[in-house]
Amino acid sequence: MSAVLSEPVTPSATTGRALREGAFGNARALSCRECGHQVDLGPQYACPECFGPLEVAYDFPAVTREQIEAGPRNIWRYKALLPVPTDIEESPNTEPGFTRLLRAHNLGDKLGIDRLWVKDDSTNPTHSFKDRVVACALSAARELGATTFACPSTGNLANAVAAAGARAGIRTVVFIPSNLERPKQINSAVYTEQLVAVNGNYDDVNRLASEIAGEEEGWAFVNVNVRPFYAEGSKTLGYEIAEQLGWRLPDQVVIPVASGSQLTKVDKAFQELIALGLVEAKPYKIYGAQASGCSPVATAFKDGVDAIRPVKPDTIAKSLAIGNPADGIYVLDICRRSGGTVEDVSDDEVRDGIVLLARTEGIFTETAGGTTVGVLKKLVESGQLDPTLETVVINTGMGLKTIDAVADRVGPAATIDPSYAAFAATNL
Ligand SMILES: *Cc1c(COP(=O)(O)O)cnc(C)c1O
Ligand SMILES: [Zn+2]
Secondary structure: OOOOOOOOOOOOOOOOOOOOOOOOOOEEEEEEOOOOOEEOOOOOOEOOOOOOEEEEEEOOOOOOHHHHHOOOOOHHHHHHHOOOOOOHHHOOOOOOOOOEEEEOHHHHHHHOOOOEEEEEHHHOOOOEOHHHHHHHHHHHHHHOOOOEEEEEOOOHHHHHHHHHHHHHOOEEEEEEEOOOOHHHHHHHHOOOOOEEEEOOOHHHHHHHHHHHHHHOOOEEEOOOOOHHHHHHOOHHHHHHHHHHOOOOOOOEEEEEOOOOHHHHHHHHHHHHHHHOOOOOOOOOEEEEEEEOOEOHHHHHHHHOOOOOOOOOOOOOOHHHOOOOOOOHHHHHHHHHHHOOOEEEEOHHHHHHHHHHHHHHHOOOEOHHHHHHHHHHHHHHHOOOOOOOOOEEEEEOEEHHHHOHHHHOOOOOOOOOOOOHHHHHHOOO
């Protein structure tokens, strides 16, 4: 624990109390993704040398499959690989994770993919993958002594923060764009009295959060000043996919991209599993999915450039509507290096994707999942994805939160009087 000390770039989320021993488990330092400079574990996210993003670095002990399998049926079975204390199960949280990995025979048949799986994160406690990242951020906030648990959100994050904060008994304040879907607003407001709707898009809300983080003491903004800890939670998606396949990696994975954090962390998880000898090393391809109305990463991929040009989002896939994605350049890197691509689909294809998944696999996904399924279809049809290889598509959220997206697409086939004659006349 003798990492280089440096000035924090944001005011501390701590109350000045000392960290307890093992507060972050096997995590050793925060390390700059760009220049490798290391700082002590704490509430900072930007490198003091080059302003690159800080990432958690570890000294992993030997970890076995048996140790993991003996753990609880939630993300804490991987606690040795996360920046959380060894007694993490004793602190109240929403216990997300270990969601279903479903063999998708019908969707596979429809798209011509031999071996297709859906990793279904809609079954998490607040019905999106965000419960995973928030559980890790909550642990960091608690260990740092933060007094307020907060986030700027495209919707699902606010749901997860508000619920986790309620369970943990910590004050929550969540910020959302005021034009957000009503079900998502209510899904936050039911857990917290401090829901703030901001007149602006997510990027405006995010800027405001950074400003507040710079002014207020004791605030842990999950995706701002404790972002390095938060982001590690997404690794558990990658660990679970490998474990649920019988401790092996798939050939191809399709992942939605908002900030790009989830995609980069699934790749990090696969790399860690290989390095720890928990799975056999093998090549795999990672594909990113965006909605055309907010596709700065897909655009950069197709243009063959390294820089991401920010956009103003205009899409029904609001949970993916980040016009200036923090990890976009790393998504480009990973998709190019692994042989995958980043693709985008129109809002109509997003709606089609929602209905397709529902009618083939009985899974009602939100617009983000419609985007991912729509992109999967497009990748097969355009020959970018190999239908003979084992493929996993990640469903990150649940359809009841974005019900209006398909309200005009589905409904009664007929409205009839309660008589057999009326039914027979429908020819159903
Ligand atoms: C936040 C979110 C994502 C993407 O997250 P990033 O890590 O920011 O790319 C995907 N799907 C849903 C439903 C989300 O809420
Ligand atoms: Zn740096």
